[in-house]
Amino acid sequence: MIAYHEARMKGGVGMIMTEVHCVHPTYMPLGRAWASNDDCLPGLKRLGQKGRDYGVKVIGQVFHPGRVAAASIDGTKMVAYAPSEVPDEIYKTVPTPLTTDLIKEIVTSHGDGAARMAEAGLDGVEIISSMGYLASQFINPRLNRRTDEYGGSFENRMRFVREVAADIRAKVGNDKILGLRISADEMDEEGLTMEESSAACAALDEDGVLDYLNIVLGSTATYTGWQHIIPHMQYDAGYTGKKSGELKSAVKRLPVMIAGRINQPQIAEEIVASGQADLVGIVRGHIADPEFVNKARESRTDDIRACIACDQACIGHRLKGFAISCIQHPETGRELDFYDKPKVETPRKVLVVGGGPGGMKAAAVAAERGHDVTLMEKAPHLGGQALIAQLLPGRTEFGGIVTNLTRECEIHGVTIRKNTEVTKEIIAAEAPDVVIMATGAVEQRPDLEGMDQTHVVDAWAVAKGTANVGGKVVVYDWHANWIGLGVAEKLARDGCSVRLCVNGPMPGEHLPMMVRDGWMGQLHKFGVEVIPYARLYGADDTSVFMQHVTSGEPIICDDVETLVLAAPHKREAGLWEELYGTGVELHLIGDALAPRTAEEAVLEGLRAGFEV
Ligand SMILES: Cc1cc2nc3c(=O)[nH]c(=O)nc-3n(C[C@H](O)[C@H](O)[C@H](O)COP(=O)(O)OP(=O)(O)OC[C@H]3O[C@@H](n4cnc5c(N)ncnc54)[C@H](O)[C@@H]3O)c2cc1C
Ligand code: SF4
Structure with missing residues (x-):
């Protein structure tokens, strides 16, 4: 995790928010960061020190999900605690209402978690009141049906988040940054509306306890709300800016940050220049390209590997319980193995066969390491199956993987020969030291009755x-x-x-x-x-x-x-079979090894680029 953040610090970011840290025993699942006891201190101290080394502010997020009890410690279903007994559509929890004692304990645990973050040397703390989590559930009159001092009137529904903010401020002091993340609109029928979030933000602004607001959209509690948490490519880049602009007009003092589907510096610039937000948060853009900020600063925007919002290896991995990565940049999450690409002492002549995602990545990495690389593609265009994938409705942006990998090949000086079908004879004539076979896969008809009919x-x-x-x-x-x-x-x-x-x-x-x-x-x-x-x-x-x-x-x-x-697709491995055992050094990757997805093809391209 620290290596992941360090790569983005080197890449020029100004401030990093960690992932959420659980603060109370009522939500302590496996695989999440914790700030609920002192065991978190050594790791957080290392992270805080890295921030100081690179002059980057590091903010820790303190979190309780309330009814959105998505995970568990041992596979059993956790008791979900929430303001009231309103079921969660996604995780199918029927929450147990919090007692006032438990509310006060959870408030204090936010402050204690924040105090640990301050002790560890982080620069500040962010309260998670976004995406339908606990603090937002208290504010929301449809989810908070309490009749005690934490429910009913606006003031009562705001009590929890205000107590959390006050407890944190009392424990970390005025020198630390204190922010709050909230969804401007939870974008579903039962979630917080723009009016409700704006009213909450206006009240918190007047309280004067916070230093900034971090705005997102959506809620993890419903299917429609989830669409906006990590919006996929069918949502326009930068669409979240309009909502932050609306919310910002309700706030007088606090700077407003917006995150969500901002994948290019031009879009970030537009949002800030038009006054929709004061700051921009970029998550997947940095998962796809840790050097995003440096490249933007140096006006190398064409070199930025823009996130294509496929949601595959970042949130897709997370939802399956694995560490995040990126289908375009598998170095992410594997920084300890692949961040540095040491130059080779003796450059070799490398021939890459096939210009799909796997072949392009292999060629770019091998060339970056100093090899003399030629990529041959039989079609008139690079891209392989990604060129077909981008033709499906709403999937045009998938073609960005081709644009980005092509640029990587150009930057690192790969020689590209299109319209060239590689044969055994071509390989003999070229006499490469090593061949990376990335010939992909093709369709095949199942061996069933009637499959050869014209319809x-x-x-x-x-x-x-x-x-x-x-x-x-x-x-x-x-x-x-x-x-x-x-x-x-x-x-x-x-x-x-x-x-x-x-x-x-x-x-x-x-x-x-x-x-x-x-x-x-x-x-x-x-x-x-x-x-x-x-x-x-x-x-x-x-x-x-x-x-x-x-x-x-x-x-x-x-x-x-x-x-x-x-x-089922069929691997295109005929040339590999012809060459196997003839003494040519061969690396077989991607769909040619086994038909799967672009993610595995690009990862195997990265590995092959390191192995040659
Ligand atoms: C409609 C569709 C949608 C998809 N959507 C997604 C998606 O959303 N996300 C995802 O991750 N994956 C998706 N995939 C799968 C993904 O595109 C493939 O897994 C990926 O492209 C495999 O990459 P590759 O480089 O191994 O092979 P390919 O993309 O198949 O590329 C192989 C290349 O090698 C060339 N070639 C073959 N033989 C030779 C030769 N002898 N000489 C020179 N060139 C040769 C071919 O022309 C081709 O360009 C989709 C696939 C399809 C068909
Ligand atoms: S896998 Fe990469 S390109 Fe796809 S959404 Fe995640 S960060 Fe963006």
């Missing part, structure tokens, strides 16, 4: 718009990822009647929840019928035959004009 088409052709598709379509979605969802939406938008048969419990099962949930909303809007747990069995002229994956009972779709196949 059976492949998903990639549908994405490219080259397939001849009738009005009544069945999409067979083996992957349960972007492809089935994307082609189903595309065809429904084109006016087709679409049945999406998925080989699992739901389409998008293997996607980060906010991407899947947003997409499911689109399919619902366009009237796509979803048939889960379906395994393809075969097809005839007008019917598609499937089997329920557990009961084995038939699922038959009649009156079908086109069957679209999103079937």
Whole structure:
């Protein structure tokens, strides 16, 4: 974690907010940072020292989720404590109302956690009152139905957050920075509204205890609210600025920061210049490019590896309980192994075969380390399957991975030869010291009856718009990822009647929840019928035959004009097989090794670039 932050400190950031630190035993799950006892001191001290080494302010976040009890210590469901018994839509908790004694204990534990952060040498503390967490639940009249001094009137509903702020200030003194994070709008029916958040911020502004407000959108308690926590690429870059602008107009004294979907310095500049916020917070932009600030400062904006808001390796990993990374920059989360790229003593002649995400990353890293690198791509454009991925509805920004990796190859001096299909003969003629094989994957038809009929088409052709598709379509979605969802939406938008048969419990099962949930909303809007747990069995002229994956009972779709196949991909490893055992040093990466996603391809490209 410290190596992660140090990379961003070197990259030029002015201030770092840590992740949330749990402060009270009523929420102490595994895998979260804690500030609830002195065991946190040595680590926080090292972090604080790093901040001073680089002249970067470090702010620790103090946190209690209330009813949003997302995780647990041992797999059992935790008791969720909240102001009142209002269930949480996402985590399915029915909270136990806090007693006044417990409220006072949790208030004090925020102050104690903050005091530890101050003792460890952090520059300040931020209260988490955002995203539907405990402090926000107290402010919200729909979630706080108490009749004691913590509920009812506005003043009573503000009591918890004010007591937390006062306790922290009393314990850390006036020299430390004290901020508050709050959602300007929790963007769902039961969440805090703009008016309510603005009123809370105006009151806190007048109290004079805080030093800044850190604004976000959304709530973790509902499906719609989650869409705005870490907004995916279907939300416009910088859209959060408008909301912070509205909230800022309610505040007289406190500086207002905004975070969320700000992935380029131009967007940050626009937000600040237009007065929508005084400061800008950038999270994923720094996960994707730790050097974001330095590059912006040096006007090297084209060199910034802009976050494409895919939510895959950052929040996607986190939701699965793994450390965060980035599909475009797998060095993130692996700084101890890959931050420094030592130059090689003896440069080698490296040939990279295939200009998809994996090949481009391998080429860029090998060249950065000083090798003489040529990348050959048989198509007229670099990008591989990412060029198809970007054609799905709402996924244009996925193409940013191609722009960014192409730029990395340019910066590090990779020689690129397009329209060049590499063969055994070309390799013999080029005589490289080492070959990195990144030839990717292709589609293949399942070995089932009826798959060679003219009305059976492949998903990639549908994405490219080259397939001849009738009005009544069945999409067979083996992957349960972007492809089935994307082609189903595309065809429904084109006016087709679409049945999406998925080989699992739901389409998008293997996607980060906010991407899947947003997409499911689109399919619902366009009237796509979803048939889960379906395994393809075969097809005839007008019917598609499937089997329920557990009961084995038939699922038959009649009156079908086109069957679209999103079937398992096949690795393109023919050239590798020809060369294997001939004495050529070979590295096989990405989908050519096993068809998966861009994330693994780019990570394996990074590793290959280090190994050669
Ligand atoms: C519609 C669609 C949507 C997707 N969406 C996502 C997504 O949202 N997120 C995600 O992470 N992944 C997604 N994927 C998967 C992802 O695109 C692939 O996993 C990734 O591109 C694999 O990268 P790669 O470099 O290993 O191979 P590829 O991208 O397949 O690139 C291989 C390249 O090698 C070239 N090549 C092959 N043989 C030769 C040869 N002999 N000589 C020269 N060149 C050769 C090919 O032309 C190709 O350009 C999607 C895939 C599809 C089809
Ligand atoms: S994984 Fe995707 S969303 Fe996350 S930081 Fe990287 S590019 Fe951005």
